[in-house]
Amino acid sequence: MPPPPEDDGSSSARTPLIPPTPPPPGRAVARLHPLPLLVAAAFAASYHLLVAPAPSYYRSLFLSLGSNDTAAAHLHALTLRPHLAGTEANARAAEHVVSALSSLSFPTRVVPYSVLLAYPVHRSLSLSAPGHATTPFALVQDTYPGDPYAAVSAEAVPTFLAYAASGSVAAEAVYANYGRPEDFAYLAARGVDVTGKVVLARYGKVYRGDIVINARKAGAAAAVIYTDAKDYAAGEAFPDGPWMPPTGVQVGSTFKGVGDPTTPMWTSSEGCERVSIPEAMATDDMPGIPALPVSGRDGEAILQLIGGDVAPKDWQGGDGSPVYRLGPGPAVLNLTYIGNETMATIQNVISVIEGKEEPERYIILGNHRDAWTFGAVDPNSGTAALLELAQRFSELQKKGWRPRRTIILCNWDAEEYGLVGSTEWVEENRAMLTSRTVAYLNVDSAVYGAGFYASATPQLDELLKEASKQVQNPDNETQSLYDLWMASDSSSMIKIGRLGGGGSDYSAFVQHVGIPSIDISMGSEYAVYHSLYDDFVWMEKFGDPLFRRHVAVASMWGLVALRLSDEEILPFNYSTYAVELEKGAIDINKRLLGVPVSSSPLQKSIAEFKRAALQMDSEMKTRKVWNPWRNNPLKVRDLNERLMMTERAFTDREGLSGRPWYKHLIYAPSLHDDYGAQVYPGVDDAIQMAERTNTSESWRSVQHEIYRIARVINQASLVLSGGLT
Numbered sequence: 001m002p003p004p005p006e007d008d009g010s011s012s013a014r015t016p017l018i019p020p021t022p023p024p025p026g027r028a029v030a031r032l033h034p035l036p037l038l039v040a041a042a043f044a045a046s047y048h049l050l051v052a053p054a055p056s057y058y059r060s061l062f063l064s065l066g067s068n069d070t071a072a073a074h075l076h077a078l079t080l081r082p083h084l085a086g087t088e089a090n091a092r093a094a095e096h097v098v099s100a101l102s103s104l105s106f107p108t109r110v111v112p113y114s115v116l117l118a119y120p121v122h123r124s125l126s127l128s129a130p131g132h133a134t135t136p137f138a139l140v141q142d143t144y145p146g147d148p149y150a151a152v153s154a155e156a157v158p159t160f161l162a163y164a165a166s167g168s169v170a171a172e173a174v175y176a177n178y179g180r181p182e183d184f185a186y187l188a189a190r191g192v193d194v195t196g197k198v199v200l201a202r203y204g205k206v207y208r209g210d211i212v213i214n215a216r217k218a219g220a221a222a223a224v225i226y227t228d229a230k231d232y233a234a235g236e237a238f239p240d241g242p243w244m245p246p247t248g249v250q251v252g253s254t255f256k257g258v259g260d261p262t263t264p265m266w267t268s269s270e271g272c273e274r275v276s277i278p279e280a281m282a283t284d285d286m287p288g289i290p291a292l293p294v295s296g297r298d299g300e301a302i303l304q305l306i307g308g309d310v311a312p313k314d315w316q317g318g319d320g321s322p323v324y325r326l327g328p329g330p331a332v333l334n335l336t337y338i339g340n341e342t343m344a345t346i347q348n349v350i351s352v353i354e355g356k357e358e359p360e361r362y363i364i365l366g367n368h369r370d371a372w373t374f375g376a377v378d379p380n381s382g383t384a385a386l387l388e389l390a391q392r393f394s395e396l397q398k399k400g401w402r403p404r405r406t407i408i409l410c411n412w413d414a415e416e417y418g419l420v421g422s423t424e425w426v427e428e429n430r431a432m433l434t435s436r437t438v439a440y441l442n443v444d445s446a447v448y449g450a451g452f453y454a455s456a457t458p459q460l461d462e463l464l465k466e467a468s469k470q471v472q473n474p475d476n477e478t479q480s481l482y483d484l485w486m487a488s489d490s491s492s493m494i495k496i497g498r499l500g501g502g503g504s505d506y507s508a509f510v511q512h513v514g515i516p517s518i519d520i521s522m523g524s525e526y527a528v529y530h531s532l533y534d535d536f537v538w539m540e541k542f543g544d545p546l547f548r549r550h551v552a553v554a555s556m557w558g559l560v561a562l563r564l565s566d567e568e569i570l571p572f573n574y575s576t577y578a579v580e581l582e583k584g585a586i587d588i589n590k591r592l593l594g595v596p597v598s599s600s601p602l603q604k605s606i607a608e609f610k611r612a613a614l615q616m617d618s619e620m621k622t623r624k625v626w627n628p629w630r631n632n633p634l635k636v637r638d639l640n641e642r643l644m645m646t647e648r649a650f651t652d653r654e655g656l657s658g659r660p661w662y663k664h665l666i667y668a669p670s671l672h673d674d675y676g677a678q679v680y681p682g683v684d685d686a687i688q689m690a691e692r693t694n695t696s697e698s699w700r701s702v703q704h705e706i707y708r709i710a711r712v713i714n715q716a717s718l719v720l721s722g723g724l725t
């Protein structure tokens with residue numbers, strides 16, 4: 001951690017608006033002495049421009065220093081071996097990150113945690129049906145012709161679903177499409193009994209943990225998830241093309257919670273309170289039944305032997321696939337999974353660039369390091385981008401730059417198991433992060449392919465747009481990243497995602513603490529996701545042949561960090577937030593037609609928030625007008641404090657009903673898809689429940705949830721306007 005503030009909490013006072021002592025003779029500013037007072041003051045205020053370049057100088061310099069070779073070299077070094085969380089190989093990868101950051105002379109340390117991870121011990125799966133010989137599946141992903149990683153591929157973890165329950169099941173198979181609640185509802189409506197069966201579902205629409213949990217809730221005894229060629233093999237397979245080979249398997253976690261399962265609401269510090277492993281494995285956030293992932297080829301073999309009614313059209317596969325039927329049977333799947341749920345040590349790497357004027361204000365950049373296999377896309381394209389931008393920050397330092405606020409670079413571990421490393425660190429440092437963090441900037445996979453994608457809490461929308469106008473489109477020199485981003489949407493509105501989903505390490509920052517955050521990448525999906533083929537060769541051939549996309553993401557990431565760390569007044573815009581709150585309210589309203597619930601408390605609170613945001617906008621404009629006599633640093637400090645703390649006000653101590661870890665009442669994952677971002681999640685949960693039960697009590701709880709959101713929005717308005725009632 002950076003040292004505590006030295007004195008009175010008004011450290012911006014240390015920025016001299018007028019040089020405290022006359023500059024030494026012979027320097028450029030010495031010539032100012034004879035000038036009239038006003039002009040002298042004007043020049044003196046730009047003292048920094050003469051002795052130290054302006055922030056905009058360093059931003060341009062930063063953009064000019066991008067190096068695709070640096071990014072490629074880091075990616076290559078990080079992806080030589082599979083490096084799953086808790087393994088020796090991932091500890092080696094941590095050493096690479098530590099040594100890279102230390103060699104740039106940023107103080108860097110490892111923050112370890114002992115957490116519950118899971119590894120496969122035994123897996124088997126065989127298929128049989130009357131009149132067919134029993135076929136065992138190999139459950140192995142093949143190396144490919146010319147695979148430079150063939151020798152180390154044996155170090156990759158065998159294909160499995162982390163935290164699946166150990167056990168053996170032999171039962172008839174039922175086909176359940178994407179495994180969503182509506183898919184199981186359809187099966188029930190068609191009279192297909194899932195109880196005691198093995199569900200076969202395909203990847204693609206919802207988080208895999210939800211697929212298994214939905215199967216368990218429908219009564220299934222086990223689940224098998226396969227990769228359908230229709231979704232992941234639309235063209236030539238790797239290594240000839242970017243698509244998933246027929247033997248490729250998507251590995252992954254099926255834990256729906258966040259952080260170490262043995263420390264559900266607190267951090268995994270040494271000697272801390274823990275729930276026992278069997279208790280942790282028995283919660284509703286765990287899959288609770290045995291499950292395995294299989295390849296497209298194995299999935300198809302199973303579908304070929306499932307009989308029963310023909311599945312509906314949107315449940316079918318692509319051209320050349322067999323006709324999919326619902327079952328149950330006659331295909332019988334015999335599945336055994338034995339997992340080892342064990343405490344393992346993980347390593348977060350934390351590196352600090354201390355701020356000069358406001359060291360106790362943090363801009364945090366984060367990316368994870370652990371990977372299911374080689375992790376060339378997920379996540380080490382992001383790690384390579386982080387190290388490449390750190391290299392540029394170090395160049396800036398050599399040219400005299402010191403950030404105004406502290407920049408912290410974080411490389412998380414065990415993200416893949418359930419955002420474990422970032423969550424434990426945020427839980428451990430919650431109170432400090434709450435009082436000091438300006439923003440969290442996440443990059444998981446930096447590069448999946450072409451196109452620019454961004455998600456943000458809405459006060460950062462404008463900053464993202466402005467920054468993207470300064471970064472070149474890596475695929476077209478005549479364009480900016482902004483142009484590319486605009487082109488991706490025909491509505492001529494920039495598309496910005498929201499951070500309600502549980503997909504990456506921003507979760508604890510946004511949803512648990514209420515820190516303004518962003519998440520950016522080039523491309524958004526790739527077919528060999530979480531498979532053996534996510535390697536450097538795939539990246540070099542298909543993801544980013546010249547590594548210029550890595551540089552573009554690093555440029556965007558670093559530029560946003562520089563603006564947040566160096567601008568006197570934080571570049572936040574809450575009018576944009578008000579618009580988003582309004583949009584969410586319109587959606588809620590549509591769902592409340594004809595039911596005994598009023599959304600007017602919500603409408604009123606949003607109207608008030610809008611007023612506070614407008615007032616803040618004009619206050620910021622006034623402060624931004626250059627005026628050395630009136631820009632009282634304490635007032636600037638107050639303004640920034642309100643901008644920083646407004647997001648916190650959207651959190652509630654109790655959290656979402658039934659999901660107490662999620663404190664943010666505006667953004668959280670949707671209940672039945674951990675990847676899905678939900679606006680007003682508490683209201684959404686309550687409406688879903690009320691629509692099912694349609695009791696007056698259930699509609700009253702919808703009303704209660706509406707009041708709860710209105711209350712946090714009212715709190716946010718007060719923080720933004722800085723007034724008491």
Ligand SMILES: *[C@@H]1O[C@H](CO)[C@@H](O)[C@H](O)[C@H]1NC(C)=O
Pocket residue numbers: 124126170334335336
């Ligand atoms: C399932 O497979 C295992 C071997 O993997 C075998 O021992 C067992 O008898 C099989 N069960 C059934 C019901 O076929």
Ligand SMILES: *[C@@H]1O[C@H](CO)[C@@H](O)[C@H](O)[C@H]1NC(C)=O
Pocket residue numbers: 121340342
């Ligand atoms: C489970 O993992 C622990 C720690 O890595 C190891 O000591 C133990 O032998 C493993 N158990 C099995 C059954 O593989």
Ligand SMILES: *[C@@H]1O[C@H](CO)[C@@H](O)[C@H](O)[C@H]1NC(C)=O
Pocket residue numbers: 476477478479
């Ligand atoms: C690059 O962008 C320019 C300007 O938008 C456009 O005219 C041109 O066709 C683009 N070039 C390529 C190769 O896409």
Ligand SMILES: *[C@@H]1O[C@H](CO)[C@@H](O)[C@H](O)[C@H]1NC(C)=O
Pocket residue numbers: 068069072545546547
């Ligand atoms: C970096 O870019 C240059 C030209 O843009 C290219 O020649 C070089 O091969 C690239 N480096 C890598 C590692 O792709």
